[in-house]
Amino acid sequence: MDADLRRRLRQADLLTALRILQAVDVARHRRDDFTATIQPVQEGSRMSNWLLDAEERFAGVRAMADELIRRLGELGPGETLEFNAADLDAQYEAELGGLDALEALYAVQFLGLANVARGESEVGGVFYLRRGEQRRYGKAAYRPLEVHYGERARRLHVIRHILSHEKEEDRIDLFRWYFTISLEQFCKRFLPNPEAATSPQIPEFRERILGGLSETQLKVVTDDESRAILVLAGPGSGKTRTIVHRVANLVALRDVNPERVLVLAYNRTAVAEVRERLAALIGASGIHVDVLTFHGLARKLTGLTEKNAPAGMQGDDRFNWLIQQAVDHLRDNPAPYQYVLVDEYQDIKGAEYDLVTLLASFDREGAPTGEEEDDREQPGYLVAVGDDDQNLYAFMGAKIEFIQRFRDDYDITDEKVVALLPNYRSRPRIVQAANAFIEASLPARARLKGPDQRVYSVRDGEGQVYIGKYQQRYHAALGIAQRAAQLIAQGTPAEEIAILARNWDHLNEVQHALHEAGVAYQMYNVHDQLRPANSYVGGAVRDVLTEEPELAVENARETLERIRQQLSLSDQDRGWQAILSATADLHNTIQGALALRINSAKPLARRGVVLSTFHSAKGSEFDHVFILSEGMREHGRTPPEDETRALYVALTRARESVTLLRREGDCHPTLLQPGYQHALKDIGVEVMSLPTGTPLPSEIRYQLFPDPSDLYISAPDVLFPAGREAVLRYARNWDSLQLRNLQLRSPHGAVGRLSRNGRIMLKLKHALERGQVTATGATVLRCERDDEWYTRAGYTGLETHHYVVLPQFEVIALLEG
DNA sequence: TATAAGATTCTTTTT
């Protein structure tokens, strides 16, 4: 441990001591960056009571932890225990004297017995517990907790000893010693009974946060002087890990108020991941850290939602408006956060960029003009983590310039740009192939990483890179299906195999081939709108549950089925099946928890080989990755930067092997460059031969998932009473769904029709003409009011929403090139 | 019916 770190840790100790003094009403302290003022409060403080409390508290935590451990023991591996905090408090209040549930959660987390994650619901904070690694809960398991509480208690003993001296000079002298020598030394030297001081403090905790990090990661995690740090992180270099550990360091080791810390992530999945990992690292104390999406932050700051946008705005404009409201809000109000961490900084857009700038209090135009010194805004500390090579959303305004401008914006030296280069994900050959690809595709000026800043693999072995070429996409699909089946037969989980393409419809042939080979697959696009909670049956059942959130539920499935039958809704809805499987493990809970589980249920069971676009694969990783490169003109001399970065993202998703297949005639131009091909040869890639001799079928079969914009419901169909009744009748009596003349018909009448403007029309054109589109399932989906849509349909009702029957199609289509 | 010009689509997140 270097001297600097040691000095900082003493500061943390000081702050702990000050907090204790304040907590027991002995002294008050005011704190700014450099000084702390201590004021005595009064004689006869509650110090001794507090010590007694501390002992009781430990006994209480132990009792409650016992109970949690008992319930955890009943869980199977991977199962989750779910409850709300108020419920837990109420349950244990009587026996444990008002013990704070958070403390007990912290305890089981701290002991490594469980992973605690936090969620929000209508019924308040809800916690999810999952069994930790540790299986046996012997006496030894409690030792770290005892050490922790023992350390806190020792500090109290020391302070009480100091305060017991009558003369002020003595007290000052002892305080000086307290801050000069270690706690252990102090106890030995001054305490009448130093036995209590034999235990160390809590090295396990510090080790968990700071140990196991690379030197560079540690630098970012522990730097609390730099106002702005840009972390240029390569793929698989531990971006999120660095962010999570920095937050943990701030909150758990540096005593920063968690409410002053903000983590911005790019979507809900990323938010959930940061929250989970933070909870796993520091437990309950991480709960007060804000981990939000940009829109979540905008909602929190302004109290508005995109629905407050002026009438006439729709879709994207509403969301942009919301971000802009937050920017305006921050111009007039001080930033509520002091430590801001931004993930995936390369993909932030203009308004989001402004938001970050204001949050970090770096806005030069609107420099604070506080009349009083005390009102001066505290300085912000910004850490932005991103990789310009992985910029995927330039077409939406996420320009690479924002990350390039970082240095100028924040007036920082080059040293403050930290490069995280080791790749912990991919085997060496994969990293080398990806490096060679991006270096051959982009000129040095288009990249922030210099020639001496190459990503390198720290994994052992070599890994495999295969290349291949095809004329017919069908042949590539056949080859991939064969290899996937082979890998699965050899024991690779299907979910660890991904097939990635530029566009969704490039994967149609792959769907067909996988189906023929009997390999299960999943489409990786999760339309938020398709959430089971958004289905008519799911929403209706959830609403019944939340009417009495505290009501006990013995068997989740029975309760759900009972409510569904009372509402006389069909069980054939796609969403309903998903809800049943998402709640299958819930027993002996309350209705509120069940409702929450419905809210977070995923559309489909995530099983089988993953089919995804390059874009949707952002942030994911797989053992084996197959890539289709097509859809570009070859004779373009300089490859388009967007497409290069997208393909680079695809290449770097792979851990063990990557197979890069190019279509002759329109693959990414770099793949044809002699220089690049030589580089691949040096790396040791193998050529994958595809079954190009196989005769082509005349038709292929694949699944197609429309979204609500593909459906056009004309006035009599849905918006007016007859149509609404037809849809709701369908939700009760579920029969086959047929598509005739673009009209979606149930035996009870028309329930919708395909939109002529929807994107699906184009894709289905030929299949529709030949009548080879069949509905294989459907969900009755809630659609929020969309004024543009209503106007087009000639409707002016006041409802906030309506329902549509959203089918899932199987298409038999002519084979494309 | 060729060809140019113009329009649209592709990649997608946010509740």
Next chain:
DNA sequence: GAATCTTATA
């Protein structure tokens, strides 16, 4: 920004 589909015009 490129590919692809639609429309206008000789």
